[in-house]
Amino acid sequence: MKPDQELVEKIRSFNRFYTNVIGLLDQYFLDSPFSLTEGRVLYEICNTEECSAKKIRENIVIDEGYLSRILESFSKRGLIKKTPSPKDGRLRIIVPTEKGKREFANLNNNSNSLISQLIGKLSEEERENLLNKMEGIRILLEKAK
């Protein structure tokens, strides 16, 4: 086995493990009015200045038509307002309504409480430790890009 091969296998093992962790944490979508993808879209809408479908697609990989329909559904549900950009008539500026913001906050709370649960049994020190490792991984992987 090449020296690297073992490392790669261990990283894959971690990925399988962490895929499960994420899967568990995503359970909060089950009793929400949103699918996972809708949740991600809503996240982008609530965290992007001058949001548009174009900008959303810069951040998440999603089919243009599919996204268009999700936005249409959000609009019908009263979660967002779409208005043509005055600067560029091709763009639709997307703004969350109060209701949209509320539902997003709700979703966040549910997600947060699952995470709180996950780290519930860890001591303060262990939690810091966990976060340090996470941030370390991020720095390394971002560097590697």
Next chain:
Amino acid sequence: MKPDQELVEKIRSFNRFYTNVIGLLDQYFLDSPFSLTEGRVLYEICNTEECSAKKIRENIVIDEGYLSRILESFSKRGLIKKTPSPKDGRLRIIVPTEKGKREFANLNNNSNSLISQLIGKLSEEERENLLNKMEGIRILLEKAK
């Protein structure tokens, strides 16, 4: 903001980041004859002694009927052999064929090369560092369960 709230938010941020990493690494399924779920099932089949649908469902969350159909399709594609267990006639023992093993190895190679690519720009020291952090996270989260 509660002291924990900030930590939770940072963990979520890492999760979003890592979801993307995993998404990128899962691209290797795109030009394979398997869907992501099929890949996971095949993984279980190739890594479980006396494998059966029951055992697969102990390791991955999947609808019983859906799994049954995936296994049926694997069988038709000549990737596995299903035979009733002599010990318990309700169970079907699943064994990968040579072809199944080959295709699984193939899938692994593709996945491995994407990971190699991911860590390609890291030094030996950084790689070890990365793995240490991953294993640290796993230990912490498994402890927290």
Next chain:
DNA sequence: CAAAAATACTTGACTTTGTCAAGTATTTTA
């Protein structure tokens, strides 16, 4: 400046993926 190309979004038709519930065969329990 007008025609062509590109961009942003929408829509229709379709495939894939996943779910739910009822059904069959076998084993375990009472």
Next chain:
DNA sequence: TAAAATACTTGACAAAGTCAAGTATTTTTG
């Protein structure tokens, strides 16, 4: 030994995602 439980299968359906053509607007270019 009848009833309940388990392991798997099947049919009908719903949700999620993809592909390609179409519309409106803007940018590029000869």
